[in-house]
Amino acid sequence: MNDISDTSNWRITGDWFDNCSCAVACPCTFGQAPDNNYCEHVLFWHIREGHFGDVELNDLCIVQVGSFDGNLWDYDARGRAGIIIDDRASDVQAGAISEIFSGNVGGWWAEMGKCFTRGKEFLGAERATFSFEIAPDQSRWGVDITGKVKAWAEALSGPTSTPGEPPRMTSAPGAEMGPGQIVTWGKSTACKVDAFGYNFSWTVSSAKHMPFDWSGQ
Numbered sequence: 001m002n003d004i005s006d007t008s009n010w011r012i013t014g015d016w017f018d019n020c021s022c023a024v025a026c027p028c029t030f031g032q033a034p035d036n037n038y039c040e041h042v043l044f045w046h047i048r049e050g051h052f053g054d055v056e057l058n059d060l061c062i063v064q065v066g067s068f069d070g071n072l073w074d075y076d077a078r079g080r081a082g083i084i085i086d087d088r089a090s091d092v093q094a095g096a097i098s099e100i101f102s103g104n105v106g107g108w109w110a111e112m113g114k115c116f117t118r119g120k121e122f123l124g125a126e127r128a129t130f131s132f133e134i135a136p137d138q139s140r141w142g143v144d145i146t147g148k149v150k151a152w153a154e155a156l157s158g159p160t161s162t163p164g165e166p167p168r169m170t171s172a173p174g175a176e177m178g179p180g181q182i183v184t185w186g187k188s189t190a191c192k193v194d195a196f197g198y199n200f201s202w203t204v205s206s207a208k209h210m211p212f213d214w215s216g217q
Helices: 091-102 108-113
Strands: 010-020 040-054 061-067 078-086 120-128 131-134 140-145 151-156 184-196 198-202 206-215
Touching: 010 091, 010 184, 040 091, 040 131, 040 151, 040 184, 061 091, 061 140, 061 198, 078 091, 091 120, 108 140, 108 206, 140 184
Parallel strands: 078 120
Antiparallel strands: 010 040, 010 206, 040 061, 061 078, 131 140, 140 151, 151 184, 184 198, 184 206
8 A cells, every 4th residue: 555644654764964064063953053154055864764654665865955044943044955855766655755854744854844934945856866875883974866966974083083983972952853863973075066056066064964763743
């Protein structure tokens, strides 16, 4: 069956990372406004396990490309973004993903939507083939979508780092994936975007990884 009529019966869990225009470390995760009060970004989700009704969503990917201005956590932001959905998803799966990421069926993304009191503009949804990697120890992560998105990062390290232990943060004041998620801090090694009218590129800026666990309950 492909029943997605029960819009509260859904859950997705997996890995998320971002690559944004802010300097290291991203102010938003500390509950602050982005650098210069403006952020361009690539956000990536890999759903390890998930369902929407009885529609399975395991092992599917989503990217958001967009920007916003203002402080999310002062509920004073204005944003615009489009999403790219894994082309391995069936039409029914893509529809379920679109519902979750619209914020119309509750869950944490609906809560995040409340931050954009000055407006949100949806730039549309596309389908594409994804190539991605998330190292098991979160030492490296990235995604490629040919001709559209290239976003790669590595965990921060320095002369006083403990080998094999990327810097992590608990109880983040502005955890974008929801309360209680553990942040692994990184920096971009490559970011190039040509999608939804955005065309930006940088090599050294903020990046981070978090798990996510969202549901409609």
